Amino acid sequence: MAFHPTQIKAMVFDTFGSVVDWRGGITRDLTEWGNANNVHIDWHAFAVAWRGRYQPQMEVVRSGNRPYTKLDILHRESLEFLIPQFGLEHLTEAQRIHVNKVWHRLTPWPDSAPGLARLKKKFIIGPLSNGNVALLTNLAKFSGTDWDVILSTELFKGYKPQPQTYLGVCEILDLAPDEVMMCAAHNYDLAAAQAVGLRTAFFARPTEHAENQTTDLKADRAWDVVAQDILDLADKMGA
Amino acid sequence: MAFHPTQIKAMVFDTFGSVVDWRGGITRDLTEWGNANNVHIDWHAFAVAWRGRYQPQMEVVRSGNRPYTKLDILHRESLEFLIPQFGLEHLTEAQRIHVNKVWHRLTPWPDSAPGLARLKKKFIIGPLSNGNVALLTNLAKFSGTDWDVILSTELFKGYKPQPQTYLGVCEILDLAPDEVMMCAAHNYDLAAAQAVGLRTAFFARPTEHAENQTTDLKADRAWDVVAQDILDLADKMGA
Numbered sequence: 001m002a003f004h005p006t007q008i009k010a011m012v013f014d015t016f017g018s019v020v021d022w023r024g025g026i027t028r029d030l031t032e033w034g035n036a037n038n039v040h041i042d043w044h045a046f047a048v049a050w051r052g053r054y055q056p057q058m059e060v061v062r063s064g065n066r067p068y069t070k071l072d073i074l075h076r077e078s079l080e081f082l083i084p085q086f087g088l089e090h091l092t093e094a095q096r097i098h099v100n101k102v103w104h105r106l107t108p109w110p111d112s113a114p115g116l117a118r119l120k121k122k123f124i125i126g127p128l129s130n131g132n133v134a135l136l137t138n139l140a141k142f143s144g145t146d147w148d149v150i151l152s153t154e155l156f157k158g159y160k161p162q163p164q165t166y167l168g169v170c171e172i173l174d175l176a177p178d179e180v181m182m183c184a185a186h187n188y189d190l191a192a193a194q195a196v197g198l199r200t201a202f203f204a205r206p207t208e209h210a211e212n213q214t215t216d217l218k219a220d221r222a223w224d225v226v227a228q229d230i231l232d233l234a235d236k237m238g239a
Numbered sequence: 240m241a242f243h244p245t246q247i248k249a250m251v252f253d254t255f256g257s258v259v260d261w262r263g264g265i266t267r268d269l270t271e272w273g274n275a276n277n278v279h280i281d282w283h284a285f286a287v288a289w290r291g292r293y294q295p296q297m298e299v300v301r302s303g304n305r306p307y308t309k310l311d312i313l314h315r316e317s318l319e320f321l322i323p324q325f326g327l328e329h330l331t332e333a334q335r336i337h338v339n340k341v342w343h344r345l346t347p348w349p350d351s352a353p354g355l356a357r358l359k360k361k362f363i364i365g366p367l368s369n370g371n372v373a374l375l376t377n378l379a380k381f382s383g384t385d386w387d388v389i390l391s392t393e394l395f396k397g398y399k400p401q402p403q404t405y406l407g408v409c410e411i412l413d414l415a416p417d418e419v420m421m422c423a424a425h426n427y428d429l430a431a432a433q434a435v436g437l438r439t440a441f442f443a444r445p446t447e448h449a450e451n452q453t454t455d456l457k458a459d460r461a462w463d464v465v466a467q468d469i470l471d472l473a474d475k476m477g478a
Contacts, residue, residue, distance in 0.1 A: 124380065133411045134413035137387055137388045141363065148380060150387075154411070172378065174371050
């Protein structure tokens with residue numbers, strides 16, 4: 001079906017990688033914290049290893065082998081798994097809590113906050129992230145991304161790309177799927193949203209995973225909107 | 240226990256009556272709409288009658304006699320009930336939907352938006368309302384109340400003053416009950432929140448129900464904070 005921006009009532013955004021820079025954010029935050037607390041490891045390697053456990057951990061939930069468990073808890077379990085590998089056994093419980101909450105303190109890409117501020121004037125905007133509500137709420141305050149509503153897959157007791165997470169957003173906002181646009185730097189996320197009728201917008205984040213990233217460098221399909229970044233998305237949505 | 244504002248991480252607000260003026264808002268909106276559409280009834284009487292069915296309808300859900308049902312649906316059922324009483328049988332389906340959504344278009348009390356903007360700089364702020372998520376999201380956009388997170392009792396499949404609605408907020412924000420403050424113009428709401436460990440703030444809305452209102456004119460107990468309005472609450476919270 002032909003697409004026009006005026007059909008859209010709500011735009012929901014993938015968050016980790018799409019709105020905030022988890023790799024740079026974790027590396028900067030924990031390097032600074034490590035320097036202040038005499039904990040000297042390769043925090044960039046640590047960030048990448050931590051994120052590497054993200055999909056496999058969620059898959060245990062998605063497959064039905066484990067009841068829904070908040071991402072804060074999955075992150076903590078991964079942290080405990082990585083602690084011996086990185087020689088961090090001396091961290092106290094309070095330090096482990098602080099390190100785990102680095103996911104609440106990530107920095108946005110430069111275009112995110114100004115682009116979202118423009119979109120907010122015309123559309124309902126929210127994250128649609130696998131981060132839990134507390135994480136996303138704290139992250140929004142920390143990063144200055146001013147959403148209308150926090151939409152976490154926690155509300156739907158699943159993880160993207162499970163269909164109930166996208167359809168749950170439509171149901172809870174009382175909107176038809178084609179009134180909701182999923183916006184992400186990840187093609188797989190958009191494919192799952194499109195499969196259940198949502199509109200889609202892609203913008204690449206070519207250094208999310210590494211300087212020499214090889215995936216998600218461009219749109220895999222003719223999504224409804226393909227933009228350079230969130231400011232360009234605002235342009236293309238007439239906001 | 241002694242109370243100090245610095246203990247509080249999140250402040251959640253009753254919405255209908257406390258943040259927005261449902262009686263004045265409905266009367267003004269539907270009088271204007273009625274004049275434009277040649278529907279002339281006593282819209283103030285209609286607003287009061289509609290709200291009169293609010294507690295009895297929710298009580299059917301709270302008592303367990305009906306599964307959780309969104310407030311938008313309860314409002315619509317009440318509207319259908321009132322239509323013959325007010326001679327509104329000629330309203331079309333589209334008009335009924337528009338009238339029902341007046342609850343998404345209520346006006347804030349004058350101190351609400353500026354008071355909340357100040358509190359937002361220091362605390363996580365959200366509604367904690369029996370309105371469903373779509374209603375509260377649309378209402379926030381309409382009324383310019385810029386929340387950090389939309390907390391609806393819909394998320395907890397109940398209605399205030401059921402304890403799971405207050406405790407659900409603490410759980411979803413990953414906060415202890417005494418880090419969360421329930422803020423309302425209704426003593427019963429604060430009593431229920433306090434009973435499960437939340438902090439409490441009262442401010443009166445002496446014309447919410449009528450010009451000659453007799454209830455909730457003052458704090459029934461020594462709540463943690465008693466304020467004149469939300470601007471005064473911001474003063475008292477150091478925001």
